[in-house]
Amino acid sequence: MKSLWVVYFSSMIKVVVLGFGNVGKHLVDAFLESDEIDLVQVYNRSRPKQFSTTPLEFTTDISEIKKADIHIVAIPDDDIASFSEEIPLENSLVVHTSGSVPMQELNTKNRQGVFYPLQTFTANRSVEFKEIPICVEAQNKEDLIVLLKLASAVSNNVQEINSEERRSLHLAAVFINNFVNHLYHISEEIVNQTNLNFNLLKPLLLETASKVINNSPKDVQTGPAKRNDQETIKKHLALLENKKYRKIYKAITKSITATYGKEL
Amino acid sequence: MKSLWVVYFSSMIKVVVLGFGNVGKHLVDAFLESDEIDLVQVYNRSRPKQFSTTPLEFTTDISEIKKADIHIVAIPDDDIASFSEEIPLENSLVVHTSGSVPMQELNTKNRQGVFYPLQTFTANRSVEFKEIPICVEAQNKEDLIVLLKLASAVSNNVQEINSEERRSLHLAAVFINNFVNHLYHISEEIVNQTNLNFNLLKPLLLETASKVINNSPKDVQTGPAKRNDQETIKKHLALLENKKYRKIYKAITKSITATYGKEL
Numbered sequence: 001m002k003s004l005w006v007v008y009f010s011s012m013i014k015v016v017v018l019g020f021g022n023v024g025k026h027l028v029d030a031f032l033e034s035d036e037i038d039l040v041q042v043y044n045r046s047r048p049k050q051f052s053t054t055p056l057e058f059t060t061d062i063s064e065i066k067k068a069d070i071h072i073v074a075i076p077d078d079d080i081a082s083f084s085e086e087i088p089l090e091n092s093l094v095v096h097t098s099g100s101v102p103m104q105e106l107n108t109k110n111r112q113g114v115f116y117p118l119q120t121f122t123a124n125r126s127v128e129f130k131e132i133p134i135c136v137e138a139q140n141k142e143d144l145i146v147l148l149k150l151a152s153a154v155s156n157n158v159q160e161i162n163s164e165e166r167r168s169l170h171l172a173a174v175f176i177n178n179f180v181n182h183l184y185h186i187s188e189e190i191v192n193q194t195n196l197n198f199n200l201l202k203p204l205l206l207e208t209a210s211k212v213i214n215n216s217p218k219d220v221q222t223g224p225a226k227r228n229d230q231e232t233i234k235k236h237l238a239l240l241e242n243k244k245y246r247k248i249y250k251a252i253t254k255s256i257t258a259t260y261g262k263e264l
Numbered sequence: 265m266k267s268l269w270v271v272y273f274s275s276m277i278k279v280v281v282l283g284f285g286n287v288g289k290h291l292v293d294a295f296l297e298s299d300e301i302d303l304v305q306v307y308n309r310s311r312p313k314q315f316s317t318t319p320l321e322f323t324t325d326i327s328e329i330k331k332a333d334i335h336i337v338a339i340p341d342d343d344i345a346s347f348s349e350e351i352p353l354e355n356s357l358v359v360h361t362s363g364s365v366p367m368q369e370l371n372t373k374n375r376q377g378v379f380y381p382l383q384t385f386t387a388n389r390s391v392e393f394k395e396i397p398i399c400v401e402a403q404n405k406e407d408l409i410v411l412l413k414l415a416s417a418v419s420n421n422v423q424e425i426n427s428e429e430r431r432s433l434h435l436a437a438v439f440i441n442n443f444v445n446h447l448y449h450i451s452e453e454i455v456n457q458t459n460l461n462f463n464l465l466k467p468l469l470l471e472t473a474s475k476v477i478n479n480s481p482k483d484v485q486t487g488p489a490k491r492n493d494q495e496t497i498k499k500h501l502a503l504l505e506n507k508k509y510r511k512i513y514k515a516i517t518k519s520i521t522a523t524y525g526k527e528l
Binding site for chain 2: 222
């Protein structure tokens, strides 16, 4: 058994990517760059207008999906369960790329697993894939080893993370990415309303992010909420016309003052 | 008059910094590096344990404050009004560095102005001062010119911003810095509770910030709130034990779904 293993791993890992949206495209780009990965095929339900990368073995016909060591389902969360049922394979390793979907939602006719790149992907924006944490999970040790090998071929930051841990990680990611981005949006709206340019705030925006790379966010908090400076807080609330933004302002301010023990 | 002006400006700008906290220290460092600025004196109510920079003309005695072209008050917002009253000068240009305090709160015995560096300063953390937007405001044109010249000596990004605009800018800065930092803190707490390392989230954190340098935040929003994915939202709320964090989650989620027209 052990010797078979060695033979098996001396060859490239054969991968099929199912889904060619933002995540699928970035995975394909990363896989094509690796000597250790043989990207056998890409499936998408429709033909993309253009391929950014070298010609691919591509299909829109689910019945044509080829065999491989790993099938990676990179489609919207809500479609993962039903799509995994339609895959015309059995006892293959089929993994999804979602932060919030439990591994068990994949259909049981195949071996389940997760290959979750903890990053936000934007169309036409490349990212340093080597630095992206890849969180993998599998049902058995052999599959885990294959996933670890695949992940290591594209990233220097590979983690074994179970579904429960991944759930927390995804929630934290929603705060750090989705919610932070909405605060950026609110900021932009505020300055635009005063006919100022959002660019003015960008050095502050970047420094706020850079600062917590070497400091715990808790230790570098500043501002009126931390000081419980009610006068400034009142002035700010009076300036905010949007009710939803006022609610956000109040909720975060309350949480900050509570964190630093200055709640009234 | 005009020729006097020229003579006046051919010499260095004499500056006194009043206050040696985070802002004061960073200003002093920047001023000392400029050939166009003569840092005449630094005042602080107490003697700092150490000076990070070259020996300074320093005093803790308010009665010893020297004359200069500009006196910069870099002290906590709440103390600006009363401190400016105590300054033993008359008809000098006295400016503060605050984002939220109106210029008019400075005592009227001196000429009022503002020199607001739009950045967050941390002890023992240097910043690229040349890129910091400096927002200046003055009562008259002559003082404005002096402030513009001082600002231009330390930064490539100088803006004339009135008190009303500065109020909006400061509110936007609170969202982009104080509030974003608190979301970082919540994220860190969530992953720590699952015994995961906050470092896992740092590539995502940095990419979230970098992404909006060339894109409007509104155009790059993603996540369950934007999709109005109620199932994931419910799961997240169930995971969040801290009531204050749940309130923040709900308020931001509601605002995001409203922004993208998917409110129920």
